[in-house]
Amino acid sequence: MRVPTLVIGADDDPYVSPAMLRMYAGRIPNAETIIVPGAGHSLYWEQPEVFNRALLAFLARHRA
Numbered sequence: 001m002r003v004p005t006l007v008i009g010a011d012d013d014p015y016v017s018p019a020m021l022r023m024y025a026g027r028i029p030n031a032e033t034i035i036v037p038g039a040g041h042s043l044y045w046e047q048p049e050v051f052n053r054a055l056l057a058f059l060a061r062h063r064a
Helices: 018-026 048-061
Strands: 006-010 032-036
Touching (some): 006 018, 006 048, 032 048
């Protein structure tokens, strides 16, 4: 797979742990992983500034 991939999650997610996120990312060539501290499963809702900043930075780096 050659599509830029961002795997983003939170350290307090009860459903998808940081270890699981890293495992997912490890199976995707060149995937970037971000683990946000102090948030749970609804990272985009709980920490919208952090989520949006990370996503926009990722998209800016991979603009075609």
